[in-house]
Amino acid sequence: MSGGKLPEGWVNTTIGDISVKCSQRVPDENEQFIYVDIGSINRELKVIENPQYLIGKDAPSRARKEIKAHDIIVSLTRPNLNAVALVSEKYDEQIASTGFEVIRPTLVESRYIFALVRSRHFIDSISGLVQGALYPAAKSSDVQSYEFPLPPPAEQKIITEKLDTLLAQVDSTKARLEQIPQILKHFRQATLTMAIKGDLTKNWRVENNIINAWTNQKASDLCIKVQSGSTPTGNPFEQNGKIPFLKVYNIVNQKIDFDYKPQFITDEVHRSKSKRSIAFPDDILMNIVGPPLGKIAILTDQYPEWNLNQAITLFRVDKEKLSSKFLYYVLCEGKLVRDVMHDTKGIVGQINISLTQCREAIIPCPSRLEQHEIVRRVEQLFAYADTIEKQVNNALTRVNSLTQSILAKAFRGELTAQWRAENPDLISGENSAAALLEKIKAERAASGGKKASRKKA
The missing domain is CATH 3.90.220.20 (DNA methylase specificity domains)
Known part of the structure; x- marks a missing residue:
C-alpha cells in the first residue's frame, strides 16, 4: 500500500515483518477437530460459518494448518473474492485448509490487520490486478510481502475502534436498504390485489356516481x-x-x-x-x-x-x-x-x-371506464415504486463503496488525525511504530529464529 506521506509515527512494513509463520500438522486418526475450509467463509460478513466437525481419519489432505484465536485467515484461491476472516475464540487451536494463508501478528493489533486484508488495495495486490493481470490463486509470498503503513500501537487500537463503529453503521444502513426491495414487492402485490377486488377505485366510483357493476x-x-x-x-x-x-x-x-x-x-x-x-x-x-x-x-x-x-x-x-x-x-x-x-x-x-x-x-370484470382508471392508478403506483427502487439501488451502490472509502481513510491516518494531535506522546519515541518494529525484531532474535508466540499490543 503506497502513496502519500506517512502520518507522524507511522512506518511502512510488510505482513511478513510483523507476523510469525504458522505450523502445519497431520491430525491424529482419532482426533476430533473443527475444520475450516474455503467454503466455510461467509464472504459478505467476513466470518467463519458452518465449518465441518471431523475426526482425523476422515480429514481431507488439505486439513493441515493450525489456527488460533486472533489469527487472520486469507483464502489464496480466487483471492479477488476476498474470503477472509478473523479467527474467534470458538476456533482456537482448530485446523484450516492449506488453501489459506494464516497471519499471526506479533505485538500488532489483529483487528488492524483484519481490516487491512479487507482493503481494496490488498485484494487487488494479491489478485494480481496491480500488475494488470488476474491470478486464479495467490501465493503465500504474495501475502507475506504485502507492504502497508503501520501506525503506533496505541493508534492501532483507536483506528480499529473507529472502524468497528463506522463499519457497523455502514452494515446497519445496508441491511435496512436491502429490506426495501422486498417491501416494494409486497407493495406491488398489494396494489394488484386491491385493483382486481375493486378496492383501488372504491372512492373513485363514489366520487363519479358510478354503480359497482363488476x-x-x-x-x-x-x-x-x-x-x-x-x-x-x-x-x-x-x-x-x-x-x-x-x-x-x-x-x-x-x-x-x-x-x-x-x-x-x-x-x-x-x-x-x-x-x-x-x-x-x-x-x-x-x-x-x-x-x-x-x-x-x-x-x-x-x-x-x-x-x-x-x-x-x-x-x-x-x-x-x-x-x-x-x-x-x-x-x-x-x-x-x-x-x-x-x-x-x-x-x-x-x-x-x-x-x-x-x-x-x-x-x-368492471366497466371499460373503470378498467382504464384501474390501469392508470396501478401504473402510477408502480412508477412510484420503481422510482424508490432506483433510489435504493443507487444508495446501495454508494453504501457498498463506503466501506472501502472508510478503510482507505483509516490506512492514510485520516480517521485519527485529531487523536494524534491530542496525543503526541503516544506516537513518538518508544511508542512509535518504528520502535514497535524494533521490539518485534528483538523478540525474534531472542527466540533464536524459532516460532514466536503471539503477544497482544
Whole structure:
C-alpha cells in the first residue's frame, strides 16, 4: 500500500515483518477437530460459518494448518473474492485448509490487520490486478510481502475502534436498504390485489356516481382467442427466419426479453404448422408449465407478429369488453394460478395448467371506464415504486463503496488525525511504530529464529 506521506509515527512494513509463520500438522486418526475450509467463509460478513466437525481419519489432505484465536485467515484461491476472516475464540487451536494463508501478528493489533486484508488495495495486490493481470490463486509470498503503513500501537487500537463503529453503521444502513426491495414487492402485490377486488377505485366510483357493476366471467367469454402454442416438428428454427419464436425463458420480470437466446421460425412454418399460435402485439402471454408458474407478459410491437411454444398460452381480448392492460394486471396478481393449482397436472417436478383451465378461468370484470382508471392508478403506483427502487439501488451502490472509502481513510491516518494531535506522546519515541518494529525484531532474535508466540499490543 503506497502513496502519500506517512502520518507522524507511522512506518511502512510488510505482513511478513510483523507476523510469525504458522505450523502445519497431520491430525491424529482419532482426533476430533473443527475444520475450516474455503467454503466455510461467509464472504459478505467476513466470518467463519458452518465449518465441518471431523475426526482425523476422515480429514481431507488439505486439513493441515493450525489456527488460533486472533489469527487472520486469507483464502489464496480466487483471492479477488476476498474470503477472509478473523479467527474467534470458538476456533482456537482448530485446523484450516492449506488453501489459506494464516497471519499471526506479533505485538500488532489483529483487528488492524483484519481490516487491512479487507482493503481494496490488498485484494487487488494479491489478485494480481496491480500488475494488470488476474491470478486464479495467490501465493503465500504474495501475502507475506504485502507492504502497508503501520501506525503506533496505541493508534492501532483507536483506528480499529473507529472502524468497528463506522463499519457497523455502514452494515446497519445496508441491511435496512436491502429490506426495501422486498417491501416494494409486497407493495406491488398489494396494489394488484386491491385493483382486481375493486378496492383501488372504491372512492373513485363514489366520487363519479358510478354503480359497482363488476362481474365475474370466463376468460373465453372476454377474449376472442385463448390458445397455447406448439413447437413444430423437424427443425423449424432458422437463424435468418423472420418470425420470433417465444419460449418461457423470454418472459423476464413480467416482460418480454427477446434479446436472450432469440429463436426464429420461417414465415412458411409460422403460417402453416404453427398457424394456431400466431400472436400479435397487445396479446397477453402466460406460462402454463412450471415451476415457476405466473410468468406474464404483454407482447410489444418489437415485431408485427410472433409465435410461441407449447409452454405458453396467449390471451387476445375482446376490446369491447376488456382492456389488454387490465387483463395483464389481473394475471400478474396471480389469482388465476392460485385458483387452479389444486387441479394442475404434470410429471414429477413439473406443474401444468391446461388450456381448458385457462379458458374457463374466472376474470373479474368492471366497466371499460373503470378498467382504464384501474390501469392508470396501478401504473402510477408502480412508477412510484420503481422510482424508490432506483433510489435504493443507487444508495446501495454508494453504501457498498463506503466501506472501502472508510478503510482507505483509516490506512492514510485520516480517521485519527485529531487523536494524534491530542496525543503526541503516544506516537513518538518508544511508542512509535518504528520502535514497535524494533521490539518485534528483538523478540525474534531472542527466540533464536524459532516460532514466536503471539503477544497482544
